Amino acid sequence: xxxxxxxxxxxxxxxxxxxxxxxxxxxxxxxxxxxxxxxxxxxxxxxxxxxxxxxxxxxxxxxxxxxxxxxxxxxxxxxxxxxxxxxxxxxxxxxxxxxxxxxxxxxxxxxxxxxxxxxxxxxxxxxxxxxxxxxxxxxxxxxxxxxxxxxxxxxxxxxxxxxxxxxxxxxxxxxxxxxxxxxxxxxxxxxxxxxxxxxxxxxxxxxxxxxxxxxxxxxxxxxxxxxxxxxxxxxxxxxxxxx
Ligand code: F6R
Numbered sequence: 001x002x003x004x005x006x007x008x009x010x011x012x013x014x015x016x017x018x019x020x021x022x023x024x025x026x027x028x029x030x031x032x033x034x035x036x037x038x039x040x041x042x043x044x045x046x047x048x049x050x051x052x053x054x055x056x057x058x059x060x061x062x063x064x065x066x067x068x069x070x071x072x073x074x075x076x077x078x079x080x081x082x083x084x085x086x087x088x089x090x091x092x093x094x095x096x097x098x099x100x101x102x103x104x105x106x107x108x109x110x111x112x113x114x115x116x117x118x119x120x121x122x123x124x125x126x127x128x129x130x131x132x133x134x135x136x137x138x139x140x141x142x143x144x145x146x147x148x149x150x151x152x153x154x155x156x157x158x159x160x161x162x163x164x165x166x167x168x169x170x171x172x173x174x175x176x177x178x179x180x181x182x183x184x185x186x187x188x189x190x191x192x193x194x195x196x197x198x199x200x201x202x203x204x205x206x207x208x209x210x211x212x213x214x215x216x217x218x219x220x221x222x223x224x225x226x227x228x229x230x231x232x233x234x235x236x237x238x239x240x241x242x243x
Contacts, residue, residue: 001210001223001224001226001229001230001231002229002230002231003210003231003233003238003241003243004230004231004232004233005233005234005235005238005241005243006232006233006234006235007234007235008234008235008236009042009198009199009234010042011234012042012196012197012198012232012233012234013041013042013043013045013046013196014046015232016040016043016046016130016194016196016232017043017046017047017050019128019194019230019232020032020043020047020128020130020194021047021050021055021056023127023128023192024056024057024058024061025056027127028057028059028060028061029060029061029062030061030062030127030128031061031062031063031064031120031123031124031125031126031127031128032061032062032063032064032126032127032128032129032130033063033064033065033066033126033128033129033130033182033187033190034063034064034065034066034084034088034130035065035066035130035131035132035140036065036066036067036080036083036084036132037132038132039132039133039196039197039198040130040132040196041087043130043196044087044088045087047088047092048088048091048092051091051092051093056092057093058092058093058094059093059094059095060098061094061098062098062099062100062123063084063094063098063099063100064100064101064116064119064120064123064126064182065080065081065084065099065100065101065102066129066131066139066140066141066181066182066187067080067101067102067140067141067179067180067181067182068080068081068101068102068103068104068179068180069104069176069178069179070104070109070154070176070178070179070180071104071105071176071178072104072105072176073105074105078168078169078174079104080101081101084099084101100116100119102116102152102180102181102182103180104176104179104180109154109180110154112180113151113152113153113154113180114152116152116180116182117151117152117186120182120186125189125190125191126186126189126190126191127190127191127192128190128191128192128193128194129187129190129192129193129194130194130196131187131193131194131195131196131220131223132195132196132197133195133196133197133202133205133206133209133220134160134161134164134205134220135160135164135201135202135205136158136160136161136205137205137208137209137217137218137219137220137221138158138161138219138220139184139187139195139219139220139222139223140181140182140183140187141155141157141161141179141180141181142155142181142183142184142187142219143155143156143157143158143161143219144158144216144217144218144219145216145217145219146216146217147216148183148184148185148216148219148222149183149184150183150184150185150186151182151183151185151186152180152181152182152183152186153180153181153183154178154179154180155178155179155180155181156177156178157175157176157177157178157179162175162177184219184222188222188223188225188226190226191228192228192229192230193223193226193228193229193230194230194232195220195223195229195230195231195232195233196232196233197231197232197233197234197237197238198233198234198236198237199234199236199237200236200237200239202233202237203236203237203238203239203240204240205218205220206231206233206237206238207240207241208221209221209223209224210223210224210231210241
């Protein structure tokens with residue numbers, strides 16, 4: 001595991017974008033596993049800036065996102081497809097058919113989960129998976145549980161996750177209660193993982209994830225087992241770390 005301490009959020013975003021940019025330079029048709037949420041917004045902004053300067057070419061890049069709410073159409077402002085389009089895909093030269101998210105409107109959700117796993121496999125697996133970290137230690141929407149769910153699956157969101165995500169909706173009752181998410185195995189099979197964490201409020205959960213026991217009660221703790229994990233976090237999130 002490689003831990004990179006950034007000065008602040010802007011510095012974290014720049015360092016994370018550097019790792020992604022290096023991946024795309026090394027392999028122009030890389031498969032990037034992508035995340036949504038607040039933490040990674042600055043990373044996307046930085047990549048867009050470098051794209052605009054002509055420093056990165058996304059024309060051959062393929063992407064698979066971690067998760068999507070169930071019951072929100074692609075056009076819904078709070079859907080993760082919409083987030084990705086607005087914050088990243090529309091601003092770079094990626095081919096829209098190369099961008100993939102689970103379909104939260106699928107009529108057969110079990111079949112949709114299987115389709116998504118087959119899709120990742122058919123792309124040759126994920127070269128670099130970008131992750132944020134939930135306050136309860138979730139990665140993707142793999143919530144604290146009694147066992148690690150391996151493959152893409154349907155999940156009931158925890159109350160703490162619903163609370164945390166209410167900021168993107170009109171009120172708490174409009175937050176979908178269910179989502180589709182890549183499973184732990186799908187994430188862990190990525191050749192490389194980049195975990196981004198920012199802010200004092202994530203310090204304690206980050207410490208548990210990186211130094212605590214590996215347990216499905218803290219899903220992100222499984223990342224300790226990954227052979228090629230890079231953590232980019234700011235000083236606030238790494239206040240406990242002496243390295
Ligand atoms: C989103 C996702 C989530 C977020 C996590 C952190 O696609 O997979 O695991 O990365 O909830 O969210 P923020 O960055 O908003 O604190």
